[in-house]
Structures are given as structure tokens and as C-alpha cells.
Amino acid sequence: MDIDINKIQPYTNDELWSPEKFPMPPRSRLHHLQPMGIGTPMVESLTSYVTRLAHSHGVHVGTLIYKEIIPCISKTYKTTNLLCLRNQTGAINGCGLLAEDSVQALSELTLYQNLSNLTMLNWKNIFPNRKLIRNHKAWCPFCYQEWRTNNQIIFDPLIWQIEVIRLCSIHQYSLQTLCPSCKKSVSVLSPKNQLGYCSNCSNWLGNIEDYLNTSLSIHTKFKDKSYFLWIADCLGNLLSFPSTIKSPSKKQISQIIQAIIHQSTKGNIAEFARWANMPKNTVWMWVKGKSLPQLSRLLALCYLCRVDLLDSIINEGNITNMILHQKSIPSSVNERPKIFKNTLNHAQIHAALSEAFQETHPRPMTQVAKRLGISNKVLRRHFPELCKKISQRYLIYKKQSRLERIQKVCIEVEKAVKQLQQQGIYPSEQRVALHIGQPGCFRDKEVREVLNRTRRNWRLLDT
Ligand SMILES: [Zn+2]
Ligand SMILES: [Zn+2]
Structure with missing residues (x-):
């Protein structure tokens, strides 16, 4: 049979076939997980994320760190193992080099971006690293128990790891820092870390009876709860804010402090320093933008004039106006919040x-x-x-x-x-x-x- 070559349909008419190669999207070394609580005050911490990531790959946290994360981290840490930092693993959630390197390594491994939201890196220009993040775990047993009862994922929110936070704003119960069973501090990232369990004795940390039957935490006796609830709200707002805003600058903090001093003592730094019980030189350095106040001090100052930190950062130009509109402004030493006195x-x-x-x-x-x-x-x-x-x-x-x-x-x-x-x-x-x-x-x-x-x-x- 003679075949007319011109009548044969070419393969190119097949709609599924293309001479071009399909573009292959980049593959990640590890699969990623959706971080918990993104965009809320309860956003997950990076150490908690690492723990969940290890478990979802069916390995211990130590294995994930030794075999995957450390090889990705810059030379500075190659000699010192992340887990050897023991009491400093909390810094992974902070705003220093360790946090930066950990975020970078995990982003490379999972190809998941925005992991800096799980640390304090977005605020590194305005919060000094010193005394910012706890080195050991703090937790609310009520949150743990509630999540477990409702079959929800157990995780550690970033806000619990911020040193200045003492209360869970949901349950208004003091955060715990010692395991009720072994009476020891609990590590945020141990080789066999299990979220919600003690790293020393594997005790479940959400057993509420353990806490109610003992006088473990002196913080439950706080008289001035309102201050600690206020700062929990204030920082919660900050953490829930999207990282897409321009990173706030050091200058903004000095503007906020200037506005507070202007409001409370008509700009008189010496008088303000006496009133707030702080060294005059220190306050002067903050005003001039030569140094940054520790987070606890900055929040105490904001509390004086009920200034919301996030609002002040966003409304850069209108800080002074905003503070002037506040009504309950303390005007004498006697009206200072109790945080300035011993509780x-x-x-x-x-x-x-x-x-x-x-x-x-x-x-x-x-x-x-x-x-x-x-x-x-x-x-x-x-x-x-x-x-x-x-x-x-x-x-x-x-x-x-x-x-x-x-x-x-x-x-x-x-x-x-x-x-x-x-x-x-x-x-x-x-x-x-x-x-x-x-x-x-x-x-x-x-x-x-x-x-x-x-x-x-x-x-x-x-x-
Ligand atoms: Zn709670
Ligand atoms: Zn324990």
C-alpha cells in the first residue's frame, strides 16, 4: 500500500506533547510545615517549629540539627554544635546571629520563606538582644492542656519565650518555668525534644493539678496583674503584625521616648529620670538615640502614658499627638505604676x-x-x-x-x-x-x- 507521507498527522498535533521541556520547580531537601499562629499574638517560635519539623520527618530533633541544619550554617557555628550551646538555644528565637543563621538554614532546607516571623528578627533594630529572650522554656499549662483535650497541635508560641512576658493573656495565669515533677528548668531545644513535655524527666507539662496543688510559682501572687496583661497585649499586637512593614528604626524609639518625656515632665529629662527612677545619663542616651532601652524598660515607659508600642511605630510622624490625646496620664510620683516599685x-x-x-x-x-x-x-x-x-x-x-x-x-x-x-x-x-x-x-x-x-x-x- 502506498502511503502519502503528506497525509500523516504530525505528532505535534497531539495536545499533550510539547517539544519544550517542562520547567522543573526547585526541589526542597525537607518538606515544610505551616507555622502555627501566623498573624496572631500566638505565632509559633522557631525552636518549636524545628521540633515539629523533626517529628514530621520521623527523626529526633538532634538528628535534624546534626545532619541537616548544622551543615547549612555558616562556618562560625561549625565548631560549636547548636545543641552544645545548651542554655543558649533560646537565642534561636531572638534577633542575633544565631537566629539569623537558623532562619537562613531552615529556609534553604525547606524553601519556605518568612521564617523570621518565628523569631524577633523583624524587630532587631529596636530591641537590644540582651535579656530579650528566655534561655529556657516558659509555658502556660492551661494552653497545653486545652490543646491536648481538643486534639490540637501542641506548640510553643514565641511570646512565651520573651523574657518580659510573665502571664498567659488568654488564661491570665502565670507562665511556668520549672517542671512540677523534677523542679528543673526545661530546655527549649534538646536532642529528643517533645513539645509539651519536660526535657529532663519527660513529664507532661500541661497537668493543671500539678500546678494548683503546689505553690511553685511566686508569680501567681502578682498584685499588679494589669501591668503584665498590658505588656502581653502590647507585644502580642507587635508579633501578630505582618513582617511586610518597613523594619522600624532606632530613631523611632528615641522619638517615642522624647514624646513620653515631653508629656510627663514637659521635656525635662532630669525630672523625668527622677520620676521614673532611672539614671539620668541612661535616659539622655535613649533620647539622643545613642543607646536603646531594654524591652522591659521601654514597655514600662510606654505603660506610663498608655502608649501602644505598635501604634507608635506605625504612626511614626504622629507619636506626640497620639500621646497628647491620652487622658489618664500620671502626673506625680505617687501615680507611677507599681512596676517601678517592688511588687x-x-x-x-x-x-x-x-x-x-x-x-x-x-x-x-x-x-x-x-x-x-x-x-x-x-x-x-x-x-x-x-x-x-x-x-x-x-x-x-x-x-x-x-x-x-x-x-x-x-x-x-x-x-x-x-x-x-x-x-x-x-x-x-x-x-x-x-x-x-x-x-x-x-x-x-x-x-x-x-x-x-x-x-x-x-x-x-x-x-
Ligand atoms: Zn494559656
Ligand atoms: Zn521534669
């Missing part, structure tokens, strides 16, 4: 210290002072005997705990040596440590002595 009186502090002295698990004075929100130095000056007793009791407890721990390890080492020798394996330090699952156990000379003694005894038995 606990002498008797209350004495009672809290006595309680700390009798706790089942003694804690160092630094922790006791932190929980009370009063400097250790001040406490020691006013309650020297009580503070000394707390410290001494803690030292004895620490010594005893160490001895108990070593005793326990020694028994395990003895057992491991016997088991290995029975199997015909030489009980080297490394093998024994691996056998009992405690790699650093031979740092204690007592443990090493037990190992040597047991090995000698078994050799004698052999011969």
Missing part, C-alpha cells in the same frame, strides 16, 4: 525564701532569686542568714546527689565488666561505657578505680 514586700520575700529553704529538692540561690524576680545581691543584703542557709543546704544536696549517682554507676560498671568478661570480650573503658549507656562516666575517678579493681579481681580469678 513583693519584706514579709512576702521572707516567706518565699523560707519556703525555698524547705523544698524537697534544694535549688541554688541564683535560681531562687530568679524565680522571685529579685537580684541575688539584693536578697543577700537584706536576708543574709536565710540566703546562706539556702546555699549551704543546696551544696550538701549537690554533693550527696553526686555521691549517689557515682555509687549507682559503680555498681553498673562492676556488672558490665563481669558480663563482658564472661562473653570473652575485653572490658575496655569504651566498651563498658557503651554497655551501660553512659559515655562520660569515667570522668569521675571513683568510677575509673572501680573499673580497674574489678578487672584486676577477674584476672586473679582467671589465673
Whole structure:
């Protein structure tokens, strides 16, 4: 049969076929998750996001950090492992280099943008990094429990990690910073991190009974709740604001402070400094834009004139007008908010210290002072005997705990040596440590002595 070549339909008529290659969108190394609470005061923190990301890939947080995040981070951190920063992992949620590098690494790995909203990076020009972010976890047990009951995702909002925040504005309950079971601080990012659980003892942190039955948190006794609720609202507004606005500048903060001084003491810096109980030079530096106030101080100043921080930042040009329109402006020292005075009186502090002295698990004075929100130095000056007793009791407890721990390890080492020798394996330090699952156990000379003694005894038995 003759075929007329001109009558054959060319392939190009097939609508599914194209001579051009399909453009292949870039592939990400990891899949991304939608961050929780974006655009609300409860936006998720980056450490919480990392934890959820690890679990959704079916690996521990440590594995995600070691195998994926660290190789992506600039050389500065290659020698120091993120998890080795231990008490500083909270800085990942802050506005420094660690936060910047972590955001960049995670954006590269997931190809998901806008992760800086999960940190304080958007506000880095106006908030000094110092005392901005907590190094350990703070949480509202009511939020955790509510999410769990409603089968919602458990996460850690960024606002809980901001040092100045003391209350959950939803439940108006003080944020907790010590696990009710082991009485220790909880890490924000541990190798086997589980959101809502203690990093030390794996206790569920949302068990409300644990908190109501103990007087764990002195903050529940806050008298001036209104101040802490006000700052929680103020910062919540800030965190829910889209990151698309132009990053606020240092100059705006100095304008806000100038306006506050203008309003309260007609621009007299010295008088204002006396009134607000702050050093005159410090206030002068803020006014001139030479330094930035810590967030706690900036908020206390804003509270004086009920100035909303976000409003003042957005209405850059109208700050003065806005403050002038406020009605409830304190005009004398007596009207200063209680935050400028000590919120606990002498008797209350004495009672809290006595309680700390009798706790089942003694804690160092630094922790006791932190929980009370009063400097250790001040406490020691006013309650020297009580503070000394707390410290001494803690030292004895620490010594005893160490001895108990070593005793326990020694028994395990003895057992491991016997088991290995029975199997015909030489009980080297490394093998024994691996056998009992405690790699650093031979740092204690007592443990090493037990190992040597047991090995000698078994050799004698052999011969
Ligand atoms: Zn809550
Ligand atoms: Zn615990």
C-alpha cells in the first residue's frame, strides 16, 4: 500500500506533547510545615517549629540539627554544635546571629520563606538582644492542656519565650518555668525534644493539678496583674503584625521616648529620670538615640502614658499627638505604676525564701532569686542568714546527689565488666561505657578505680 507521507498527522498535533521541556520547580531537601499562629499574638517560635519539623520527618530533633541544619550554617557555628550551646538555644528565637543563621538554614532546607516571623528578627533594630529572650522554656499549662483535650497541635508560641512576658493573656495565669515533677528548668531545644513535655524527666507539662496543688510559682501572687496583661497585649499586637512593614528604626524609639518625656515632665529629662527612677545619663542616651532601652524598660515607659508600642511605630510622624490625646496620664510620683516599685514586700520575700529553704529538692540561690524576680545581691543584703542557709543546704544536696549517682554507676560498671568478661570480650573503658549507656562516666575517678579493681579481681580469678 502506498502511503502519502503528506497525509500523516504530525505528532505535534497531539495536545499533550510539547517539544519544550517542562520547567522543573526547585526541589526542597525537607518538606515544610505551616507555622502555627501566623498573624496572631500566638505565632509559633522557631525552636518549636524545628521540633515539629523533626517529628514530621520521623527523626529526633538532634538528628535534624546534626545532619541537616548544622551543615547549612555558616562556618562560625561549625565548631560549636547548636545543641552544645545548651542554655543558649533560646537565642534561636531572638534577633542575633544565631537566629539569623537558623532562619537562613531552615529556609534553604525547606524553601519556605518568612521564617523570621518565628523569631524577633523583624524587630532587631529596636530591641537590644540582651535579656530579650528566655534561655529556657516558659509555658502556660492551661494552653497545653486545652490543646491536648481538643486534639490540637501542641506548640510553643514565641511570646512565651520573651523574657518580659510573665502571664498567659488568654488564661491570665502565670507562665511556668520549672517542671512540677523534677523542679528543673526545661530546655527549649534538646536532642529528643517533645513539645509539651519536660526535657529532663519527660513529664507532661500541661497537668493543671500539678500546678494548683503546689505553690511553685511566686508569680501567681502578682498584685499588679494589669501591668503584665498590658505588656502581653502590647507585644502580642507587635508579633501578630505582618513582617511586610518597613523594619522600624532606632530613631523611632528615641522619638517615642522624647514624646513620653515631653508629656510627663514637659521635656525635662532630669525630672523625668527622677520620676521614673532611672539614671539620668541612661535616659539622655535613649533620647539622643545613642543607646536603646531594654524591652522591659521601654514597655514600662510606654505603660506610663498608655502608649501602644505598635501604634507608635506605625504612626511614626504622629507619636506626640497620639500621646497628647491620652487622658489618664500620671502626673506625680505617687501615680507611677507599681512596676517601678517592688511588687513583693519584706514579709512576702521572707516567706518565699523560707519556703525555698524547705523544698524537697534544694535549688541554688541564683535560681531562687530568679524565680522571685529579685537580684541575688539584693536578697543577700537584706536576708543574709536565710540566703546562706539556702546555699549551704543546696551544696550538701549537690554533693550527696553526686555521691549517689557515682555509687549507682559503680555498681553498673562492676556488672558490665563481669558480663563482658564472661562473653570473652575485653572490658575496655569504651566498651563498658557503651554497655551501660553512659559515655562520660569515667570522668569521675571513683568510677575509673572501680573499673580497674574489678578487672584486676577477674584476672586473679582467671589465673
Ligand atoms: Zn494559656
Ligand atoms: Zn521534669
